Amino acid sequence: MRMTLSTLNWRRRETVRWLVTCATEIGVYALDSIMQNWFTLFTPTEATSIVATTVMSNSTIVHLHLDCHQQEKLASSARMLALQCAVKDPQNCALSALTLCEKDHIAFETAYQIVLDAATTSMSYSQLFTIARYMEHRGYPMRAYKLATLAMTHLNLSYNQDTHPAINDVLWACALSHSLGKNELAAVIPLVVKSVKCATVLSDILRRCTLTTPGMVGLHGRRNSGKLMSLDKAPLRQLLDATIGAYINTTHSRLTHISPRHYSEFIEFLSKARESFLMAHDGHIQFTQFIDNLKQIYKGKKKLMMLVRERFG
Numbered sequence: 081m082r083m084t085l086s087t088l089n090w091r092r093r094e095t096v097r098w099l100v101t102c103a104t105e106i107g108v109y110a111l112d113s114i115m116q117n118w119f120t121l122f123t124p125t126e127a128t129s130i131v132a133t134t135v136m137s138n139s140t141i142v143h144l145h146l147d148c149h150q151q152e153k154l155a156s157s158a159r160m161l162a163l164q165c166a167v168k169d170p171q172n173c174a175l176s177a178l179t180l181c182e183k184d185h186i187a188f189e190t191a192y193q194i195v196l197d198a199a200t201t202s203m204s205y206s207q208l209f210t211i212a213r214y215m216e217h218r219g220y221p222m223r224a225y226k227l228a229t230l231a232m233t234h235l236n237l238s239y240n241q242d243t244h245p246a247i248n249d250v251l252w253a254c255a256l257s258h259s260l261g262k263n264e265l266a267a268v269i270p271l272v273v274k275s276v277k278c279a280t281v282l283s284d285i286l287r288r289c290t291l292t293t294p295g296m297v298g299l300h301g302r303r304n305s306g307k308l309m310s311l312d313k314a315p316l317r318q319l320l321d322a323t324i325g326a327y328i329n330t331t332h333s334r335l336t337h338i339s340p341r342h343y344s345e346f347i348e349f350l351s352k353a354r355e356s357f358l359m360a361h362d363g364h365i366q367f368t369q370f371i372d373n374l375k376q377i378y379k380g381k382k383k384l385m386m387l388v389r390e391r392f393g
Contacts, residue, residue, distance in 0.1 A: 096126050100134045104143055108150055111135055115157045124165035128176040132158040132165075136180060159187045166191055170198035175211050182218070192223065199227070205234035209249040216256060225264055228253035232271040239277045239330045247281055254285050261295035262309065269315040272322075279326035283356045286319050290359070311359055320359055327353035328370060335378055343384050347391055354392070367392075 099121075103110040115135065118127040134140060135158045141151055159181050166177035174195045181187035195203070195211055208231035216224035232253065237244055250272065257268040276282055293308055309316050331353065334346060350371075357367035371392045375385050 093126065093130065096122060096130050097134070100131055104134075104140055108144060108146065108154060111154060112157055115161045118161050118164075119168075124169035125172045128162050128165045128173045128180065132162050132180055133176070155184075159184055163187065163190055163194065166194045170194060170202050171204070171207055174198065174203070174207070175214060178211065178214065195227070196230075199230040200233075203234075205231040205246060206249070208234070209246070209253070213249075213252065221256065221260060225253075225256055225260055225268075228256060229268055229271055232268065232275050235275040237276045237278045237281060239279065239326060239333055242278050242280045244278070247278075250276060250281065251285065251288070255288065258289060258292070258294050265289065265294045265309075266315040269319050273318055277326055277329070279323060279330045279356075280352065282319065282323040282326050283352065286316070286323050286356065286359070289316060289319065312361060320356070323356045324353075324360065324363075324366065327356060331370075331374070335374075335381070335384075338381075338384070340383065343387055346384070347387055350388070350392065 100111075100114070103114050114121065115127075115131065118131060122131060136155055144150075146154065162173070162177040162180040165173040174191065177191040177194065178188065181191045195208075199208055208227050212224045212227035212231060215221075215227060228249075231249070235246055235250070237246065237250070254265075254268060254272065257264045272282070272285060276285075290308065290311065311317060311320055331350070334342075334349070338346060353370075354367050357363040357370070360366060371388060374388060379385060
């Protein structure tokens with residue numbers, strides 16, 4: 081049979097599972113020895129996803145007839161293994177380490193610190209967003225917020241990436257910040273403005289931020305009687321200006337190489353742009369000037385500018 085890399089990887093994973101299963105048949109000490117010497121036998125990913133996970137599973141505990149002391153000793157070794165793997169390969173092992181260390185406060189804190197230490201150099205925005213969502217799910221919203229802001233610093237969404245896979249994560253991070261309060265939202269918006277140049281994403285975030293008061297339903301369900309944030313003041317003013325700027329830049333980018341079959345789609349894009357312009361107190365004037373500039377700069381595109389006049393005057 082022709083051996084491919086994926087086949088070899090599959091065979092290796094199955095061998096690791098077989099080895100761990102055999103060790104459970106011999107007893108506790110064989111498992112402990114395997115975990116103590118994991119770096120000579122396994123990759124960090126194998127050690128966390130197969131070895132430590134198997135050791136801490138209920139089926140293993142039942143199979144070995146372990147008492148409480150033996151269970152804790154084995155679990156402690158598995159957590160130590162997971163932490164070592166997270167240090168060695170945080171990209172692939174940090175989330176597994178957090179999951180395996182959930183029931184031990186000190187180990188969990190250590191795993192979280194490993195993530196923070198690796199966040200700026202060793203981890204991608206998608207990995208950080210995944211761990212941030214996990215933290216929120218486990219009931220740590222401020223830690224989720226911290227990791228989400230770190231993820232944002234790695235992200236770069238250009239003007240034409242309106243279907244980028246990270247968009248849902250960005251919207252989630254903004255919703256989390258909004259739920260925590262005005263200060264958290266004010267801190268995340270500059271990161272959004274720096275990282276996101278896609279007009280439709282920015283306008284979606286802006287719209288969501290203006291619907292309810294930040295922190296309206298805060299931690300433990302406590303209601304905040306604060307007012308809606310003003311679009312004329314920071315931080316929403318900064319987001320509004322960035323959104324309008326993104327629509328202007330994207331419009332010029334689209335018009336550079338637009339073909340007639342995209343004319344109707346472009347007119348709808350301008351309609352969405354107008355919605356954002358009109359959120360500013362002088363938005364009507366800004367939008368009128370914007371359309372007048374387009375008609376002047378792109379007067380050679382007669383059919384398209386005729387459609388622009390029909391819709392926007």
